[in-house]
Amino acid sequence: QVQLVESGGGLAPAGDSLRLSCSASGLTVNNYAMGWFRQALGKEREFVAVIRWNDDLYTSYANSVKGRFTISRDNAKNTVYLQMNSLKPDDTAVYYCAASRTWLPTSMIRYDYWGQGTQVTVSS
Numbered sequence: 001q002v003q004l005v006e007s008g009g010g011l012a013p014a015g016d017s018l019r020l021s022c023s024a025s026g027l028t029v030n031n032y033a034m035g036w037f038r039q040a041l042g043k044e045r046e047f048v049a050v051i052r053w054n055d056d057l058y059t060s061y062a063n064s065v066k067g068r069f070t071i072s073r074d075n076a077k078n079t080v081y082l083q084m085n086s087l088k089p090d091d092t093a094v095y096y097c098a099a100s101r102t103w104l105p106t107s108m109i110r111y112d113y114w115g116q117g118t119q120v121t122v123s124s
Helices: none
Strands: 003-007 010-013 016-025 033-039 048-053 057-061 070-074 079-084 093-100 118-123
Touching: 003 093, 016 033, 016 093, 016 118, 033 070, 033 079, 048 070, 048 079, 057 070
Parallel strands: 010 118
Antiparallel strands: 003 016, 016 079, 033 048, 033 093, 048 057, 070 079, 093 118
16 A cells, blocks of 8 residues: 655744655655645645656756755655755645656646645744
8 A cells, every 4th residue: 555654844934944754655756756745724735846767867846946945865765855945934834745657747636646744834
């Protein structure tokens, strides 16, 4: 059974950093596109970042986080990370890890597996 478990969320002041982790079981993260999404209270879930390996490493980021967030993975731990720097109050949301068999997807409908999410709250 596939499971994705997020951790590392919490409360941080604006300008600080957090590192989220997504621990996977039942699949190998290097064989999938692994993405991060977020959903703020009262808003739609939105794409944040995605990473995939196909003879080379490919990443893509939402414009709102480009230059501040970095997605990476540790194959030995079968874990994907989201390093979040220069946090803003607008980054406050539940962050979800997801896995897809398609190429660098940015739409929710392209993802096959989802975690339960971890809350990130950024104070002003």
